[in-house]
Amino acid sequence: MRYIRPLSIEDAVGLLAGASGTSAILAGGSDLLVRMKGGFVEPDLIVDIKAIEGLSEIRETADGFSIGATVPCAVLGESSVLKKAWPGVVEAAKLIGSKQVQGRCTITGNLCNASPAADSVPALVAAGAKAVVAGPSGRRTIPVGAVPIGPGKTSLTKGEIIEAILLDSQAPRSGDAYLRFIPRTEMDIAVVSAGVNLTLDEHGVITAARVALGAAAPTVLLVEEAAEALIGRKLDEAALERLAKVCAGACRPIDDKRGTIEFRRKVAGVLARRATTTAYARAGGK
Amino acid sequence: MAGVAVSTTINGDHVEYLCQPDETLLDVLRDRLGLTGAKEGCGTGDCGACSIILDNRLVCSCLVLGAEAEGRIVETVEGMAHGDQLHPLQQKFLEHAALQCGICTPGFLIAAKDLLAKNPDPTEEEIRFGLAGNLCRCTGYDKIVRAVQDAATVMKKGV
Numbered sequence: 001m002r003y004i005r006p007l008s009i010e011d012a013v014g015l016l017a018g019a020s021g022t023s024a025i026l027a028g029g030s031d032l033l034v035r036m037k038g039g040f041v042e043p044d045l046i047v048d049i050k051a052i053e054g055l056s057e058i059r060e061t062a063d064g065f066s067i068g069a070t071v072p073c074a075v076l077g078e079s080s081v082l083k084k085a086w087p088g089v090v091e092a093a094k095l096i097g098s099k100q101v102q103g104r105c106t107i108t109g110n111l112c113n114a115s116p117a118a119d120s121v122p123a124l125v126a127a128g129a130k131a132v133v134a135g136p137s138g139r140r141t142i143p144v145g146a147v148p149i150g151p152g153k154t155s156l157t158k159g160e161i162i163e164a165i166l167l168d169s170q171a172p173r174s175g176d177a178y179l180r181f182i183p184r185t186e187m188d189i190a191v192v193s194a195g196v197n198l199t200l201d202e203h204g205v206i207t208a209a210r211v212a213l214g215a216a217a218p219t220v221l222l223v224e225e226a227a228e229a230l231i232g233r234k235l236d237e238a239a240l241e242r243l244a245k246v247c248a249g250a251c252r253p254i255d256d257k258r259g260t261i262e263f264r265r266k267v268a269g270v271l272a273r274r275a276t277t278t279a280y281a282r283a284g285g286k
Numbered sequence: 287m288a289g290v291a292v293s294t295t296i297n298g299d300h301v302e303y304l305c306q307p308d309e310t311l312l313d314v315l316r317d318r319l320g321l322t323g324a325k326e327g328c329g330t331g332d333c334g335a336c337s338i339i340l341d342n343r344l345v346c347s348c349l350v351l352g353a354e355a356e357g358r359i360v361e362t363v364e365g366m367a368h369g370d371q372l373h374p375l376q377q378k379f380l381e382h383a384a385l386q387c388g389i390c391t392p393g394f395l396i397a398a399k400d401l402l403a404k405n406p407d408p409t410e411e412e413i414r415f416g417l418a419g420n421l422c423r424c425t426g427y428d429k430i431v432r433a434v435q436d437a438a439t440v441m442k443k444g445v
Contacts, residue, residue, distance in 0.1 A: 003290055003307035003353045026351070033349045034330045036308060046307065048354060074343065098419025099397070101331055103343035104350070186418055 005048040009055075009134045009163055012047050017136045017159030019045045025161055026050075027070045028104035030097060031113040055163060058082060064168040066132075069108040069161070073120075074099075076107070086167055087282060088176030088195060088275070092123035095180065098187055108162045114148040114219075115189075121148065122195035122214035123178040125222055129167050135160035145212075148219045171208075174199040175282025177275040180214065181267045183258070190215045191259040194247070194271035196279040198230070204285045206230045211243070211276070216251040216268050223250045226272060235280045243276060244269030294355040296321070297365030305352035312336045314352035315362060323363035323392040327421070334420030337393040338362050344400040344419075363392035366399065374437040375399060384433035386424035393420045398434045406442055410435065 006012040016023050021044035024032055035041045049055055055068040058079055065082060073093040076082055083090045089107075096105050096119050107120040111131065121144065129144040136159040144165065149155050156162070170176075180193035193214035201207050211226035229242040253264035289304035296319070305314050312329075315321040315338070324347050327335035331349040338347045339361035366373040375398050378384070385391045394417060401408060401416040408416065413434050414427070422430065 001307045003351065005353075005356070026354075029349050029351065029354075030331055033310065033351070037329055037348075046351070048351075050354070072343070097331070098334065099400075099416060100334055100337055100344050100346045100419040101349070103340070103345045186415070 001042075001044055001046065003046045003048065005051045007051055007053070009049075009052055009161065012049055012052060012161055013134055013136055013159050015045065015047050016161065021045065023047065025112070027109050028072060028106045030101050030105040031109060049161065052163075061166075064166065064170075067107060067165045067167070069106060069163050069165075071106060072103055073105050073107065074102040077102070082167075085170045086123075086127055086176055088178045088197065088279065089120065089123045089127050089129070089167065092120045092178035092180075092193075092195060095119045095178075107165055111144060111147050111165070112154055112156070112162060114150070114152050114154050116148075116151055116218055116220070117190040117193070117215040118148075118220075119178070119180060119190055119193065119214070121220045122193055122212040123176065124165065124167075124195070125212040125220050126178075126195035126197040126210045127167055127176055128197070128210060129165050131162045132164045132166060133160050134163045139163075141166065145220055145222055150218050171199050173201070173283050174208075175279045175284070177278035177282060179271045179275045179278075181259075181271060189258075192216055192251075192253065192264045192267045192271065194268065194275045196272065196275040198276065198279045198283050198285075200280070200283045200285050204234050206233055206235065206239075206280075206285075209276075211247065211272055213247060213251060213268050213272065216253050216264060218252075221250055221252075223247055223272075225250065230276065235277065235285055240273050240276065244273045247272040290353040292353060292356045294358055294360060296360045297362060303352070307351070307353055309352045310348050311338070311340075311350040311352045311355055311360070312347035314355070315347060315360075318352075321362055321364050324396075325389050325392060327389065327393075332421070333390070333393075334397060335390050335393040337396045337420065339396060339400055344397055346419075361396070361399075363395050366395060373399070374440045375402070375434065378433040378437040378440070379430070382429045382433035382436065384425060384429040390420060390422040390424075394422065394430055398430075398437070401434070402438055402441060407438060408434075 024043040180190035182188035199208040248269035327333035
């Protein structure tokens with residue numbers, strides 16, 4: 001096994017593209033090292049991307065924010081501007097693991113680990129976040145939701161690295177929120193989760209909505225019907241009931257020891273409803 | 287197989303070592319450098335017994351490769367006391383009997399040190415939350431929380 005810490009994204013891409021055997025990208029390592037320890041992966045090459053300039057920063061851009069691939073989630077929680085603009089994304093990122101894990105884990109890693117239960121992913125999808133992918137044929141920007149294609153599988157091809165996650169500036173009168181259900185009070189894997197992002201007009205009528213569910217299907221689910229249930233309305237009881245119903249209906253969850261299909265469907269609706277209520281209040285709706 | 291040459295700072299001392307590319311920092315500390323304070327509990331980042339501070343961040347050393355420590359600043363429980371003078375947290379853990387078997391204690395001490403460095407006057411809830419990444423199967427946590435509260439009081443007074 002080789003461990004290499006390149007100084008540029010081009011070198012990192014070159015190393016991964018030219019590698020034979022199994023290679024792994026190391027940022028926070030909170031998934032990779034556990035998988036290595038468990039014998040689930042034995043990389044021939046580890047490319048540590050933490051020495052690449054710019055990847056460890058949250059930058060404010062003309063369009064919003066660029067969160068570098070190696071920024072630990074703890075740093076997201078310490079960014080007052082990011083918390084103000086995207087409180088739902090930050091609260092989702094802050095739910096991952098203990099304080100020790102927070103000091104290492106990244107939202108890019110959470111995305112690329114491609115767990116259906118990844119906490120930050122539904123919040124990012126609801127926020128319309130994009131991933132900047134660097135690869136052997138240059139850079140491309142894709143929606144975050146296009147990265148995971150199944151449990152543990154991503155659409156990234158050989159040599160590709162996500163170098164940053166982009167979030168737009170939050171539109172006026174907008175708010176986002178994320179909630180998950182776990183059997184404990186802290187530090188567990190989502191049984192089911194919901195991320196919501198809403199924009200309102202001056203009268204509190206919802207003009208744009210994105211509702212994403214986690215741990216409800218093999219990959220994160222963006223529920224279009226949930227948006228339709230909300231857009232053009234204030235957040236009244238009928239809208240919330242309709243939202244909960246379509247979210248429950250959209251789920252294609254697994255049945256396992258942490259939750260039955262029936263339970264996950266029901267809770268998906270409840271969480272979507274509660275996250276929507278919070279997002280609505282954050283957007284200034286009353 | 288040739289190792290990875292690493293140059294780093296541990297508890298204020300410049301340290302150089304060779305390690306294997308897949309060797310964790312925990313294994314380097316314990317097996318190569320003789321710093322056996324950090325313990326391996328789970329080895330998967332769940333229990334906090336291997337907690338250290340890396341560039342001012344609390345982390346599990348079992349989830350860090352030894353090679354990653356290059357050029358960084360590592361603090362372990364061995365750096366807490368000054369000679370015979372225990373750190374206030376260590377003293378208060380003793381006074382409050384905040385340990386039984388002791389395996390989790392170095393991790394708790396380091397996590398509590400990190401907590402108090404960032405929040406010198408934590409509430410009980412903040413202490414419990416701040417130490418939630420450290421598992422103890424003996425004490426029931428109450429004595430640990432009281433020791434940290436007492437140490438915070440002492441450290442604020444600068445005694």
